[in-house]
Amino acid sequence: MNAFISFLENRFMPVAGRIAEQKHLQAVRDGIILALPLLIIGSLFLILGFLPIPGYNEFMAGVFGEKWLSKLLYPVNATFDIMAIIVSFGVAYRLAEKYKVDPLASGAISLAAFLLATPYVVKFTPEGATEAVDVGGAIPVALMGSQGLFVAMILALLSTEIYRKIIQKNIVIKLPDGVPPSVARSFVALIPAFFVILTVWLIRMIIEVTPFESVHNIVSKILASPLNALGGTLIGAIVAVILVHLLWSAGIHGAAIVGGVMGPIWLSLMDQNRIAFQAGQEPPNVITQQFFDLWIYAGGSGATLAMVILMLTIAKSEQMKSIGRVSIAPGLFNINEPVTFGMPVVMNPILIIPFILAPVVLVIVTYLAMASGLVAKPSGIAVPWTTPPIISGYLATGGKISGSILQLINFFISMAIYYPFFRMWDQQKFAEEKGDSASLSA
Template identity: 60%
Template sequence: MNRFMTILENTIMPVAGKLAAQRHLQALRDGIILAMPMIIIGSIFLILGYLPIPGYADFMAKTFGDQWLTKLSYPTDATFNMMGLIASFGIAYRLAEKYGLDGITSGVISLCAFLLATPFNVPFTPEGAKTAVEVGGAIPVAYMGSKGLFVAILIGLFSTEVYRFIVKKNIVIKMPDGVPPAVSKSFVALIPGLAVILIIWVIRLIVEHFGISSIHDIVGLVLGKPLGLLGGSLWGMVIAVFLIQLLWSAGLHGNNIVGGVMSPIWLAATGDNMEAYKAGHPLPHIITQQFLDVFVNIGGSGATFGLVIIMVMWSKSLQMKQLGRLAMPPGVFMINEPIIFGMPVVMNALMIIPFFLAPIANVILTYVGMDLGLVVKPAGIAIPWTTPPLIGGYLATGGHISGSIMQLINIVVDFLIYLPFYKMWDKGLYNQEKGFETTKKAS
């Protein structure tokens, strides 16, 4: 174990530290986070539309009319289903900030390029017709949401790099000193913006020339499907969680680093499940962002809620008793930095073992439960990651008690995994405290 800690400290930490500081991954993470409040707001309206209460739909129809569900979905379409559009702006904005460029200008260029890459037509079936026709001049909501997320990411990064290159080469229109800053910035963006638009336009023309409907289809085929298969599989999630715990063990924020790469995959799956849930179709994905946030990281990374319960109820050492009382309130809301850095778990050869085992056990148990149909899959409802246990499982599955039961089972398993390791840790601290008291009295 000491050898492992040495390797962790000397080999993995430097590499992980550089990865955490990589500006493109930071921009990817922070840009997508920009969409999270809107995704959660949209999910609130989704919950209100599908409350699992007998007679609820009939009551709403009698009170607000037959179109009540359609009207209640308006905010969801304008928030949750805009995650790709928001991400295209947010990623470019954050990356430009890293370069010291004007973030708003970069975000606007990326936003326009993303819309240019998207065909403005939607299928529409007229009343009485058997086949759908394409209606032009309409922005398809599907591509603005999770379906267009990978294109939004690529364009956000690419357009900002083009913008940076042209500005760095000083190929810009400069206005006299007396011109207001806002006007001057707009002219600086003229040439970079034109370059980005021309490049995306040419790519779209080439794609359409070969009979492919849009850039989205190519990106989905080349990038989206392979990454989706990897990120959406049981072993893909096990590997992701292992890496998250490995980084946390070295004192680095594993969720932010690994999530910067995997969150687009998991959020895209969340969007697919949301669309299926609204349509009443079977949910296509088990692995989504809520799978990790709600069913794996119960109490925070490392599934430490079971550990907090042990600390509060069975600690012998005074310092662990006090830490457990302090850690319980934030632990209920999935915040466990007091445990990770206060116990500490970081660089702790004993507690690192259950810190790995507990969340991986949660991944396997929850996946098997959902795969067998014993637990309802995440319904595409993006509840806040701070939602307390049992409540989170109920809401994430669209109001099914099986979600709460799954969380409860995971907490019990986590409790049992942590218990023997914690007892050894607590016993050592207790003996230290007794030895200190004995020495203090003797002196």
């Protein structure tokens, strides 16, 4: 175990620290976070549209008319279907902030680049026709949502890199000092914006003469599809969870780093489930962002809510009891920094083992339960990660009690895994306290 701690300190932490500070990963993570409030708001309307109450649909139809559901879901479409647009702006904005160039201009240019790379053609089947026809001049809604996420992120990073390099080389139009600052900034962005638009336009022109036809097709076939396939598997979920908790064990925010890479994949899989759920179909994916947030990380990374309950119920040492009292309130809302840094779990050779083992076991149990049909899959409803267990499992499965029952089972599994290691650590702390009190009385 000493060798493992030495590895974390000397080999793992330096590399992980450099990854954590990587500007582009941070920008992707923060840009996606910009879309989350909208997704949560849209999910509230999605919940209202599919409340599992007998007679609910008939009641709503009687009060608001037969088309009540389609009208209620307007905000769902208005929030989920612009996910890529928000991320395009957000990623560019956050990256520009890190480079200390105008983030507002960078976000606007990124959005223009994304729309430029997107073909304005949609398929439409006229009434009475047997085949769909291409309709030009229409922005495809599907590519503005989760399907366009990867293109939006890639072009946001590319456009911001071009923008900041030209700005930093001072290839800009400067107006006299008397010009209002907002007008002056818009002219400063003129040349960089031209080069971004020119670059993306040339890329589109080149790709259109290839069999791929568009940037979206290239990214989907070469990048997005393989990553979605890997990220949606049991093996991919286990690897992600191990990396998250290895990073946390070294004192680095593992969920933020791994989420920066895997977050777009899990968000896309979540939206596929949302579309299926909204259409009254079985959600296709087990692995989504909610899979981890609500069934694996009860109490926060490491599923530490079980350990907090152990502190409150069986702890002998005053230190553990005190940490338990401090940690229970945030733990119920899946916040566990008081545990990870207060016990501590970080760099602790005893507690690192269950801290990594418990989530891995929960991933396997949860995946098998959902894939086998014993438990409902996540419905695509973006339940906030701070929602307490039991409630969140019910909401995230679209009102299925099996989601809550699985959360309860996972809680007891994690408690069983933590128990022997916690007892060992608690007895060690208790012995230290007894030794201190004995030395004081002497």
